[in-house]
Amino acid sequence: xxxxxxxxxxxxxxxxxxxxxxxxxxxxxxxxxxxxxxxxxxxxxxxxxxxxxxxxxxxxxxxxxxxxxxxxxxxxxxxxxxxxxxxxxxxxxxxxxxxxxxxxxxxxxxxxxxxxxxxxxxxxxxxxxxxxxxxxxxxxxxxxxxxxxxxxxxxxxxxxxxxxxxxxxxxxxxxxxxxxxxxxxxxxxxxxxxxxxxxxxxxxxxxxxxxxxxxxxxxxxxxxxxxxxxxxxxxxxxxxxxxxxxxxxxxxxxxxxxxxxxxxxxxxxxxxxxxxxx
Amino acid sequence: xxxxxxxxxxxxxxxxxxxxxxxxxxxxxxxxxxxxxxxxxxxxxxxxxxxxxxxxxxxxxxxxxxxxxxxxxxxxxxxxxxxxxxxxxxxxxxxxxxxxxxxxxxxxxxxxxxxxxxxxxxxxxxxxxxxxxxxxxxxxxxxxxxxxxxxxxxxxxxxxxxxxxxxxxxxxxxxxxxxxxxxxxxxxxxxxxxxxxxxxxxxxxxxxxxxxxxxxxxxxxxxxxxxxxxxxxxxxxxxxxxxxxxxxxxxxxxxxxxxxxxxxxxxxxxxxxxxxxx
Numbered sequence: 001x002x003x004x005x006x007x008x009x010x011x012x013x014x015x016x017x018x019x020x021x022x023x024x025x026x027x028x029x030x031x032x033x034x035x036x037x038x039x040x041x042x043x044x045x046x047x048x049x050x051x052x053x054x055x056x057x058x059x060x061x062x063x064x065x066x067x068x069x070x071x072x073x074x075x076x077x078x079x080x081x082x083x084x085x086x087x088x089x090x091x092x093x094x095x096x097x098x099x100x101x102x103x104x105x106x107x108x109x110x111x112x113x114x115x116x117x118x119x120x121x122x123x124x125x126x127x128x129x130x131x132x133x134x135x136x137x138x139x140x141x142x143x144x145x146x147x148x149x150x151x152x153x154x155x156x157x158x159x160x161x162x163x164x165x166x167x168x169x170x171x172x173x174x175x176x177x178x179x180x181x182x183x184x185x186x187x188x189x190x191x192x193x194x195x196x197x198x199x200x201x202x203x204x205x206x207x208x209x210x211x212x213x214x215x216x217x218x219x220x221x222x223x224x225x226x227x228x229x230x231x232x233x234x235x236x237x238x239x240x241x242x243x244x245x246x247x248x249x250x251x252x253x254x255x256x257x258x259x260x261x262x263x264x265x266x267x268x269x270x271x272x273x274x275x276x277x278x
Numbered sequence: 279x280x281x282x283x284x285x286x287x288x289x290x291x292x293x294x295x296x297x298x299x300x301x302x303x304x305x306x307x308x309x310x311x312x313x314x315x316x317x318x319x320x321x322x323x324x325x326x327x328x329x330x331x332x333x334x335x336x337x338x339x340x341x342x343x344x345x346x347x348x349x350x351x352x353x354x355x356x357x358x359x360x361x362x363x364x365x366x367x368x369x370x371x372x373x374x375x376x377x378x379x380x381x382x383x384x385x386x387x388x389x390x391x392x393x394x395x396x397x398x399x400x401x402x403x404x405x406x407x408x409x410x411x412x413x414x415x416x417x418x419x420x421x422x423x424x425x426x427x428x429x430x431x432x433x434x435x436x437x438x439x440x441x442x443x444x445x446x447x448x449x450x451x452x453x454x455x456x457x458x459x460x461x462x463x464x465x466x467x468x469x470x471x472x473x474x475x476x477x478x479x480x481x482x483x484x485x486x487x488x489x490x491x492x493x494x495x496x497x498x499x500x501x502x503x504x505x506x507x508x509x510x511x512x513x514x515x516x517x518x519x520x521x522x523x524x525x526x527x528x529x530x531x532x533x534x535x536x537x538x539x540x541x542x543x544x545x546x547x548x549x550x551x552x553x554x555x556x
Contacts, residue, residue, distance in 0.1 A: 005294065014298035014320030015504075016283065042292035059474060059508075196337060196504055212364045224502055224510035226293075226474055231509015232502035269550035272543035275536075 006038055006046060008053050010229050013197055017031040017053065017227065019043050026120060030112035036114045037120045043227070045120055046089060049113070049160060055088050057123065063191075064124075065262040066223045067235055068094035069255075070270060071154050071189035072101075074237060074247040078153045080183070081105070083141035084169065086158035087113030089125045095156070096127040097257040104133050111137040113249060114239045141168045141177075150183045157190035162202055170206060175213035179240060188215070188238040194230040195222050195277055203277065219244040220277060223261070245271050284316055284324060286331050288507050291475055295323050295331065295505065304398060308390035310536040315398045321505070323398055326367060327391070327438060333366050335401065336506045341469075342402075343540040344501045345373035345513055347533075348548060349432050349467035350379075352515060352525040356431045358461070359383070362418035362447065364436035365391030367403045374405040375535040382411050385422075419446045419455075430463045435468035442478055448484060453491035457518060463521070468492070468515040472508040473500050473555055481512060481555065488516045497522040498555060499548040501539070523549050 009016035026037035036048040044057025051181040055063075059149045068091050072078045079102040081095050087108035095104045108114055114135060118125050127133055144155070155178050159166035169190070170172055178188050193202040203220055210218045220250070225233040237244035252264040287294035297318045304315035313324040322335025333341075344367050357380040359373050365386035373382045377520045386392055392413060396403045405411055414421070422433070433456050437444035446452055447468070458465050471480040481498055486495045495517040503511040515522035530542040 007294075009296070011298075012320075014318055016285075016296035016298075018285070018287070018294035018296065020289075020292035020294075040292055042290075165494070222502075224474070224500075224508075226508040226510055230502075230504040232504055258553075260554045262548075263553050263556075265550035266552055268547070269547035272541075272547035274539045274544055275541050276538045278541075 006040070006048065007263065008051060008229075009232065010197075013229065015229065017229065019056065019227075020044055021046070023134065026116060030110050032110040032112075035112060035116055037116060041139050043076060047117070047121065052161065053227045054160075055090065055121065055124065057271070059226045060090050060124065061260040062223060063225045063228070063233065064090035064094050065259050066270065066278070067091050067156055067158055067189060067191065069252070069259070069262045070221055070235070070247065070267050071156060071187050071237060072098050073252045073267060074244055075154050075187050076185055076248070079103070080151065080153045081156065082107065082147075082152050082181070083156045083158060084144060085109070085160070085166070086156065088116060088117040088121060089128055090155055091158050092133060093124060093127040096132060099256070101132060105136060106134070107136050107140045107143045108152040109137070109139060141174055144174065144181055145177045147181045149180050152181050153183055153186055155181060155186070155188045157188065159191060161193070170209065172212040175210055175215065175238070179214050182240065184240070185242070186240065187244065190236050190238070192234045192236040193218060194228070194232055195234050195274060196230045196232055199277055205237065206236055215240060217242055217244045219271065220273070222274065223270050286329060286507075288475075291507065293507065295503075295507065297324055297334065299324070304394060306390065310388040310390070313390060313394055318348045319336060324514075325395065325399065330438065333368065333399065333402065333503045335399065337504045338368050340400065340501060341506070341511065342368035342372050342505045343537050344499065344548065345369050345434055345436055345467060345469060345535070348499055348513070348525065348545050349434060349465050349515060349531075350376050351530045351545060352522055353432050353465050354362055354463055356528070357381070358429065358431045359434065360385065360430050360459070361434045361436060362422060363387070363438070363444070366395040366399060366435065367392060367406055369434055369436050370411060371405040373403060374408050374410060377534070379410060380485065383414060384412070385414050385418045387415070387417060407430050412473045413441045422452065422459055425459050427458050430459050431461055431464055433459060433464070433466045435466065437469060439471070448480070449486065450487040450490040453478070453488055453493065453516070457492050460518065462518070463520070464518065465522065468514050468516070470498060470514040472506070472510055473512050473552060474510055475507045477555055481514065484514055488514070492519040492529060493518060495520055495522045497549065498551070500552065501548050
């Protein structure tokens, strides 16, 4: 790391991303991971888990909006939502902008991530006190396995990279459990890494695992996230029956809340499949 | 710069992008600029001008395809093409995939960039010997000012950042000259930097300059370019009359050449305007 900069190097891809920092404002080992918070010079606060950029205040809207709104507008009537991971609470904030949502449960492994977000990223945590929000801390894989069948409308899987604790979220066993938890018409959306770097190593295997888990509609969205490796990211929608590319276009056009990236045109745009992913 | 890495730091945005390098294979001061070529560990060859990443072999397809195909498919019958800048020849290669093109003139200020590309980036220069290609070296601003009115179907402005020699390519005077050079139905496309970093500083002023130059249809496309600052990039289409969002969709769907990013769905997707650019 150069003096005055935070650097995340992806050694096996030979690429690194750095942000100029003014100060480290938090540093702890939570038992699950190393949690750091920096005040950057131009990107607001920066949350780092085990050396990987999780959130910057400057670009967090891109990831959080695109993990929430396409899935929720693709569902006919999204009332019961579960977020697996998502401890920084940014997706929860976006989910609760939808007035149809009756209950949004977040199941994060590491309570310290949420407490650190509450202390240092207040803009991510604006919905934490919403009466529809429930914050639970524990193993998301186990929660999904044990939860009541057909009890969810949308499940959002906001994992870290598919190594270490998050590896279990990319298996056909997990996805079969997720499918069982969905009510008819339900949708899973899962972050699926970079279209440039991880097409073969993550996106294609996730499509195969989803098919083996019984999902018959699987589609990958793409969108920019400047602070993630390559700056280009993806999320994969999975449904039982139907086409995950369909969404409530009129409702999206008339959405009653403000966004900074997402709109109905961007929803349609994110559905386009680049040649390299075909 | 860390040992073994090339780093481009955007100091005023507090962000840096680095690639692991095996070897520097070229280094010269051309009189216009400092030209460097590196062999990277995972991104192929890297071309650097005055410290800024211009091309990596791993992701060059994104920029070059998106600077060529949307504009050419937006034109009814693109026969006469001029590329201003573009010395690495990657856009020229994409332009000449279109069989309608009768003549593609590239006007690059610095002949050394093209000679270095020919020596070190053979995949960018595969069309340089096409009989329809003409490579000219000189001042693109002056060439556009002096060229015959109504003599071009598509002008592609592939500049470096809008500072230094490229600043003149972002003025209403240049754009008025560009407009005069276009035949009826003609199109200009110009690279317009990062939607995240340069919305206010480049994209909005370019729209104003285009309007002042007399263009009545102006639209910005967005697409990923991992090796450019923020990993998220844009190009702006300008037309006299008509809507730059219209394109020959059936021809694009049936394009007879291979691409790695562009297709008709991606063309439509790139036209979507994110909320932050509205």
